[in-house]
Amino acid sequence: MKCLRRTGIIFLTTVCWIGTPAICTADTATTDPWQYPEDDDDKLLPAWLDTTQTSVSDTITDMSSGIDEFLSFNEEEEPMVNESYLRIRLKPYYTHRGYFEFDSSIALRMDLPHAEKDWKLIFETDPEDYESLENKERGIADTTGTENRGAIAGVRLESRKFGEWYADFDIGLKLRLPLDPFTRAQFRRVDKLGAGWTSLVRQEFFYYHSKGPGSLTSADFYNALEPTELTILRVGTSAQFLDDDDNWQFVNLAEIYDRISNRNLLTYSIGMSANSRPNLSTENAWISFSWQRRLHKHWLYMKLTPSVNFQKEYNYKVNPGFLAEIELYFTKNRRFNRLYRSIPKP
DSSP: OOOSOOOSBOSSOOTTTSSSTTSOOBSSSTTOTTOOOOOGGGGSSOHHHHHHHHHHHHHHHHHHHHHHHHHHOOTTSOOOOOOOEEEEEEEEEEETTSOOEEEEEEEEEBOOTTTOSSEEEEEESSOOTTSOHHHHHHTOOOGGGSTTOSOEEEEEEEEEEETTEEEEEEEEEESSSSOEEEEEEEEEEEEEOSTTEEEEEEEEEEEETTTEEEEEEEEEEEEESSTTSSEEEEEEEEEEEETTTTEEEEEEEEEEEEEOSSSEEEEEEEEEEEEOSSSOEEEEEEEEEEEEEEEETTTEEEEEEEEEEEEGGGTTOEEEEEEEEEEEEEESSOOOBTTOOOOOOO
């Protein structure tokens, strides 16, 4: 499984750690059964949009390559592909019993292929470590609207192998005053089970000086509902403990990913979350449906998610909601495929 390689200086590198673990977005279409050539739908938007996208992509790559060459490029070394990118995400969200919210984020990754060795430089905007477990698992974390807001910088020792386990270790600072040191570790393993099932077990630990320790434990089980993995079932259970509020959070969910064409992905989800404080009780139960579409080439995507929630804060009354997302990617040397889903490989 290839999950958006964490190399270079990375802004917002939570694609595979949090949210839909190991059902990952491919950065190329090489393993996608729906490999997509450009078609007539890619010619509907004005040409100046492609020109602007290309210009911004070139600027980002040139800037990153210049930094990389200044730091470590040796004339005897062969040139290496620079996979820097910029992502812009817009997310308006409305619920019947709540409020209209609008979240936006800009994520920039600067790849330094010549400068990297075993230790990788990392830079994340708005890390999600202390977000609620439900938001993480549903992929709706809104760190820009919470006290978690703020960039972190540090180094990562990546993909260390311990028997059947792989591990990443981070250490660095949250860039705010006063500076907030942090450390993180993630352990994961994938196993083939019987009857076509695959399991992914993850254990994460994180510590920020200002907030104390936290941990997240999860077990996810995957099954291809047809041989080409265009339809995948994921069943998962997870638990998170945050020391700053002395609370355990639990989530159980089931999701089906249905890739119906080269431009469209449907996701069906049902789940339940619970908290241990002040006493163990269900926090929310939900049913949701997502339609994700590639609007233009490999850099413009849309996602629409209607849902029905039954939340404790509203006395479990029906609370319909609607989330819309627009994602734009600016990159010169990689092709994102936000619709691709695959089962993790051991």
